[in-house]
Amino acid sequence: MPSLLIVDDQPHIIRIMKSGLGRHGYEVQTAANGQLALDAVRANRPDFIFTDIEMPVMNGMTLCEELHSELGDNIPQILIISGRYDQSMDSWLEQFNGKVHFYEKPVSMSRMVELLSDLQA
Numbered sequence: 158m159p160s161l162l163i164v165d166d167q168p169h170i171i172r173i174m175k176s177g178l179g180r181h182g183y184e185v186q187t188a189a190n191g192q193l194a195l196d197a198v199r200a201n202r203p204d205f206i207f208t209d210i211e212m213p214v215m216n217g218m219t220l221c222e223e224l225h226s227e228l229g230d231n232i233p234q235i236l237i238i239s240g241r242y243d244q245s246m247d248s249w250l251e252q253f254n255g256k257v258h259f260y261e262k263p264v265s266m267s268r269m270v271e272l273l274s275d276l277q278a
Contacts (some may be wrong), residue, residue, distance in 0.1 A: 159277065160184040160201075162233075164194040164208035164217065174207065177266040183273070191215025195223055203233055205273060210239040218249070221262050232256050234276045238264050 161183045163174045168189075175185045186203060188194035192215040194208065208217040215223075217237055224232045232253070240262040250257055260272065 158182055158184045159273070160186070160187045161273070162194060162197055162203040162206045164188045164191065164206060164212070164220065166190055166209065166212040170209075172209065174266075174269070178273075179235070181238065181270050191217060191220035191223075194220055194258040196237065198224060198233070199227075206233050206235045206275065208235060208237055210237060210241050221253065225253055225256075231255055234258070236260060236269075236272060236276075238262055238269075248278060 159182070161178055163171055163185060163242060165171050166189050171187045175187055179185050186197055186201070188197050190212045191208070194206065195215065198206070208220060210217040217239070221235055221237070224235070235257045237257065237259045239259070242261050246259055250259060
């Protein structure tokens, strides 16, 4: 069963994603910010990470940078889901060699499952 870490500071988003992705066969962990996510990855590296950008303590972009600094190209596949996108994100994403992906909100549960299936293939 693939493992997944959901990182978001909004409890209702975590609840919805955890329930929906759990029903699709994913073992789901959660974290309320980037620092807690970093700790969770250090303790038990998931196959995938879904993260928001805007969060207290450590945002999603810093989380990606910290993981890349520690793990290099061995970082899990990370899917950033956020309404905050500008074209400078494209050049920022290049440093992760195809391991970090950006998707604009809203993203339906069926689309999340499809994205994960594509990354597993």
